[in-house]
Amino acid sequence: MAIDDWSKIARLVALVAAMTVSLAATGQSGQDDKVYRIGFIAFGPRPVGTVITSPLEAFRQTLRERGYVEGENLILDERWADARLDRLPALAAELLQFNPDIIVASGASAVRAAMRETQEIPIVIAGAPDPVGEGLVQSLAQPGANVTGVSTLPGREVEGKRLQLLQQTIPGITHVGVILDSTSRLDPAQLESAASALGLTLLPSAETESPDEFRDTFEEMINSHAEAIYAPETPVNVRQRKLLVELALEHRLPAMYASREYVEAGGLMSYGPNFSELFGRAAIYTDKILKGANPGELPVEQPLHLEFVINQKTASQIGISIPTIIQMQADDIIE
Amino acid sequence: MIHEKEQCAGADKISDKSFERPGRGRLVRRTFIIALILLSSGLIAGGSVELYLQYRETAKSIWLLQTEMAQGAAFKIHQFVQQIETILLASTQTPDIISSGLTDAYEFQLLKLLKIIPAITTIVAVDEQGRERHKVSRIKMVRPEDLKDRSKDPAFVQALNDTTFFGPVYFVQNSEPYAHIAVPIKRFNKVIGALIAEVNLKHIWDVVSEIRAGRTGYAYVVSEDGELIAHPDISLVLKGRNLISLTQVQAALSGVRKPIEAQVSLTGEEVFPAYALIPDLGWAVLVERSTDEAYAPLYSSLLRTSMFLLIGLGMAGLASFLIGIRVVKPLEVLRQGASRIGSGELDHRIDIQTGDEIEGLATEFNLMTSKLRESYAINERISHLKRFFSPQLAEHIVSSGEEELTQSHRSEITVVFCDLRNFTAFSSVAEPEETMQVLHEYYEVVCSLIRQFEATIEHFAGDGLMAFFNDPMPCSDPEVRAVKMALLMQQEVGKLVIGWRKSGTELGFGIGISSGFATLGHIGSAEQFHYAAIGNVANLASRLCDQAKNGQILISESVFAKTLEAVEAESIGELSLKGFPNPVPAMQVTGEVQQNLKG
Numbered sequence: 026m027a028i029d030d031w032s033k034i035a036r037l038v039a040l041v042a043a044m045t046v047s048l049a050a051t052g053q054s055g056q057d058d059k060v061y062r063i064g065f066i067a068f069g070p071r072p073v074g075t076v077i078t079s080p081l082e083a084f085r086q087t088l089r090e091r092g093y094v095e096g097e098n099l100i101l102d103e104r105w106a107d108a109r110l111d112r113l114p115a116l117a118a119e120l121l122q123f124n125p126d127i128i129v130a131s132g133a134s135a136v137r138a139a140m141r142e143t144q145e146i147p148i149v150i151a152g153a154p155d156p157v158g159e160g161l162v163q164s165l166a167q168p169g170a171n172v173t174g175v176s177t178l179p180g181r182e183v184e185g186k187r188l189q190l191l192q193q194t195i196p197g198i199t200h201v202g203v204i205l206d207s208t209s210r211l212d213p214a215q216l217e218s219a220a221s222a223l224g225l226t227l228l229p230s231a232e233t234e235s236p237d238e239f240r241d242t243f244e245e246m247i248n249s250h251a252e253a254i255y256a257p258e259t260p261v262n263v264r265q266r267k268l269l270v271e272l273a274l275e276h277r278l279p280a281m282y283a284s285r286e287y288v289e290a291g292g293l294m295s296y297g298p299n300f301s302e303l304f305g306r307a308a309i310y311t312d313k314i315l316k317g318a319n320p321g322e323l324p325v326e327q328p329l330h331l332e333f334v335i336n337q338k339t340a341s342q343i344g345i346s347i348p349t350i351i352q353m354q355a356d357d358i359i360e
Numbered sequence: 361m362i363h364e365k366e367q368c369a370g371a372d373k374i375s376d377k378s379f380e381r382p383g384r385g386r387l388v389r390r391t392f393i394i395a396l397i398l399l400s401s402g403l404i405a406g407g408s409v410e411l412y413l414q415y416r417e418t419a420k421s422i423w424l425l426q427t428e429m430a431q432g433a434a435f436k437i438h439q440f441v442q443q444i445e446t447i448l449l450a451s452t453q454t455p456d457i458i459s460s461g462l463t464d465a466y467e468f469q470l471l472k473l474l475k476i477i478p479a480i481t482t483i484v485a486v487d488e489q490g491r492e493r494h495k496v497s498r499i500k501m502v503r504p505e506d507l508k509d510r511s512k513d514p515a516f517v518q519a520l521n522d523t524t525f526f527g528p529v530y531f532v533q534n535s536e537p538y539a540h541i542a543v544p545i546k547r548f549n550k551v552i553g554a555l556i557a558e559v560n561l562k563h564i565w566d567v568v569s570e571i572r573a574g575r576t577g578y579a580y581v582v583s584e585d586g587e588l589i590a591h592p593d594i595s596l597v598l599k600g601r602n603l604i605s606l607t608q609v610q611a612a613l614s615g616v617r618k619p620i621e622a623q624v625s626l627t628g629e630e631v632f633p634a635y636a637l638i639p640d641l642g643w644a645v646l647v648e649r650s651t652d653e654a655y656a657p658l659y660s661s662l663l664r665t666s667m668f669l670l671i672g673l674g675m676a677g678l679a680s681f682l683i684g685i686r687v688v689k690p691l692e693v694l695r696q697g698a699s700r701i702g703s704g705e706l707d708h709r710i711d712i713q714t715g716d717e718i719e720g721l722a723t724e725f726n727l728m729t730s731k732l733r734e735s736y737a738i739n740e741r742i743s744h745l746k747r748f749f750s751p752q753l754a755e756h757i758v759s760s761g762e763e764e765l766t767q768s769h770r771s772e773i774t775v776v777f778c779d780l781r782n783f784t785a786f787s788s789v790a791e792p793e794e795t796m797q798v799l800h801e802y803y804e805v806v807c808s809l810i811r812q813f814e815a816t817i818e819h820f821a822g823d824g825l826m827a828f829f830n831d832p833m834p835c836s837d838p839e840v841r842a843v844k845m846a847l848l849m850q851q852e853v854g855k856l857v858i859g860w861r862k863s864g865t866e867l868g869f870g871i872g873i874s875s876g877f878a879t880l881g882h883i884g885s886a887e888q889f890h891y892a893a894i895g896n897v898a899n900l901a902s903r904l905c906d907q908a909k910n911g912q913i914l915i916s917e918s919v920f921a922k923t924l925e926a927v928e929a930e931s932i933g934e935l936s937l938k939g940f941p942n943p944v945p946a947m948q949v950t951g952e953v954q955q956n957l958k959g
Contacts, residue, residue, distance in 0.1 A: 157533075165535040166600050178499075179481075185501030222503040313595070324535055324598030329562065330478060331498060354471050 064120035068132030071105035083301035087308035108264030113138035150174025151307035185219030202251035209259035258283035395680030407669035423619035426634035434636040479563035515542035519554030529583040537561040564590035577649035584642035608633035612644035768881030777905035779824035781868030839922035868910025874900035903937040
């Protein structure tokens with residue numbers, strides 16, 4: 026009788042122990058072994074050198090911080106359009122062949138190319154100006170479809186702000202040449218009204234595409250007594266960034282650009298978003314969406330910072346001195 | 361314990377199918393249950409109180425801890441806003457303003473503010489009349505025609521009152537949260553205008569996302585209307601969510617400081633919330649942790665107490681079981697022993713060494729058994745002796761020891777011999793039942809007289825019986841007693857004889873009596889013995905009885921000599937008897953001497 030009871034107790038103890046062990050075991054969940062495929066498409070040229078590499082590197086870095094390791098659980102296919110609009114559709118179609126989990130697109134045209142290819146695969150905007158105005162999303166708070174991400178600018182008013190900064194840097198200027206081609210979606214009338222409010226006369230460039238056309242345009246600008254240059258972000262300007270900067274330097278023309286990449290290449294100054302920061306934010310969107318967030322429900326973020334970058338070396342090369350009030354406002358001064 | 365086991369084993373060995381009874385486990389069960397209830401009710405009561413107190417204390421300390429986190433977060437956010445206010449105030453104290461009031465030179469200060477405070481998108485200096493005088497924006501160019509009249513703006517009105525204004529939260533493009541902060545511009549303690557800053561509250565994100573509350577905890581900020589201003593997941597803010605429907609947000613904004621239950625967070629998880637109000641702003645900071653994490657100390661403390669309680673209960677159960685076993689096992693041994701004794705095994709000894717009352721009981725039992733055994737032996741002997749002696753005598757003999765009986769001795773006795781005449785012939789033709797009936801009636805009468813006269817029965821043989829007087833109990837006038845008994849026997853048996861005759865049975869009854877020395881003692885084995893009187897006197901009585909006719913009592917000369925005064929007898933001359941070489945004189949009793957009859 027007693028032995029029967031002891032064996033029952035022993036069995037009970039064994040059962041409780043087994044339950045405890047199995048409970049403890051369920052605590053360790055299995056590692057997610059899915060491999061994610063990200064298709065990256067950019068309107069701009071494939072970066073060369075270390076400085077320009079930084080935005081995509083920032084994207085990769087942020088993904089790494091969130092547990093994505095390329096070659097292990099992540100495949101990143103890059104496609105660069107070299108700022109040629111006509112290449113985008115084919116590149117976007119190419120990316121779709123890989124059946125990516127998500128597409129990250131830099132530049133409004135790249136986003137549109139991806140949007141034409143798919144309405145299902147989520148698309149993350151890694152920087153595009155005015156996503157609502159460009160028709161990429163329905164609203165900032167409720168993008169609605171499969172597209173969301175980070176905008177480059179809080180709005181088009183920044184163009185006026187750039188002109189004003191240019192004017193304040195070189196006080197007394199009246200004529201500003203604008204290097205603008207038809208690939209831009211920027212409304213020239215809007216720019217015109219901002220300029221007139223500042224008392225500036227804009228000298229719109231002819232259609233520029235080839236290096237020769239750029240050279241001709243600069244000659245023309247000089248002849249029209251342009252005292253400074255404003256180069257908005259256009260596909261062609263992105264492609265001819267280096268040439269643009271060289272020509273401005275050659276003609277000793279103070280110039281305002283859209284982002285720090287130009288200034289790092291020798292441009293005088295820029296006012297615009299920090300693309301590394303922006304790409305880092307895009308990586309966070311990518312992570313959220315890969316983890317199941319609905320892109321239509323994720324609001325579009327505007328950049329937290331617009332940075333004002335000045336190249337002091339270029340300033341001395343072209344023989345201008347930056348007023349203290351401007352220097353004071355600069356976020357970054359490249360010596 | 362070991363001793364206990366041995367006991368059990370011993371008990372098991374004794375246990376035999378015939379001694380088992382149904383329901384023997386009931387006492388174990390009952391003792392077990394009672395002990396269990398007594399032991400565990402105390403434990404459970406104590407444990408429950410402990411559990412409850414621990415639950416309350418831990419829940420409160422969890423809430424206090426998390427409220428402290430929320431207060432820390434509220435302090436940081438307040439600091440963030442206060443810092444903006446301080447910098448704004450500092451920027452109004454410039455040499456220009458002190459010397460000449462609000463001039464164009466002041467724009468430099470505004471640009472500086474944009475540089476220092478990233479959260480400010482637009483800042484504007486307003487003069488005493490409420491006109492915007494200087495305005496700089498991070499994102500747009502400001503034209504002179506953009507300068508507006510702000511005299512009706514509550515921000516301006518409050519700043520003009522020399523008080524800092526913290527405006528309500530509003531959303532640009534229904535997405536980015538903004539608020540106005542306005543401070544007075546003072547010159548010689550006189551308010552000459554206001555500085556109104558448009559602050560992008562998205563920058564609080566830097567503060568909020570740095571706030572850590574344990575592993576899963578996070579902080580978020582709601583405006584006084586319940587609008588989400590800051591959250592580590594900035595997407596939630598940009599959606600322009602109003603959280604006033606959340607219980608914890610209502611509780612936070614009400615300002616009542618008391619713990620609330622676990623709630624569903626805005627992302628649908630089960631969380632434990634705590635909150636704090638941000639002074640000046642009327643905003644609330646909520647810190648939420650997953651209930652699993654927040655309640656972890658609670659669970660572990662409850663688990664710990666429960667474990668102790670369970671172990672206690674287990675021990676109580678074991679103790680109860682052992683108590684049951686300890687009480688019941690010896691009882692079982694006792695019961696089986698009693699059962700054996702009851703069935704006659706008087707040699708059985710109950711072996712219990714528990715050193716307690718039960719052992720005492722067993723000892724008493726054993727004592728009782730040995731007494732029982734003794735008294736049983738005595739009874740057996742007495743009933744044996746009663747065959748020869750009267751009951752009183754038998755008891756006397758047993759109680760006074762039996763040595764004298766077992767030893768042979770010579771003693772002068774009076775022997776009475778009697779038997780039925782014609783019995784052998786009768787029994788050979790009569791039915792056995794009839795024979796036994798006659799014998800029964802006959803011995804009933806004879807034996808009762810023998811008991812009455814306290815004579816010792818020597819033996820029965822069919823219809824014959826031999827008894828004697830004066831041994832082992834001496835008596836006075838044994839011869840007289842013998843004759844008187846014989847007379848009564850003749851009288852009583854005579855009545856029977858008449859009855860038998862009436863039913864057609866011709867039987868007679870004769871008695872022979874003699875006296876003299878005989879050898880007396882046991883004959884036979886220890887168990888089967890017989891108290892015998894051996895000697896001439898017995899033979900003589902027997903022979904006299906043989907010679908006696910129906911109704912006749914023949915006595916020897918020695919008997920006659922001793923009974924002269926009590927009995928009337930007459931000689932019937934000398935008889936020649938078998939075994940006696942010479943003729944023996946014999947007398948026939950005719951009656952008692954009336955005057956000497958005394959009882």
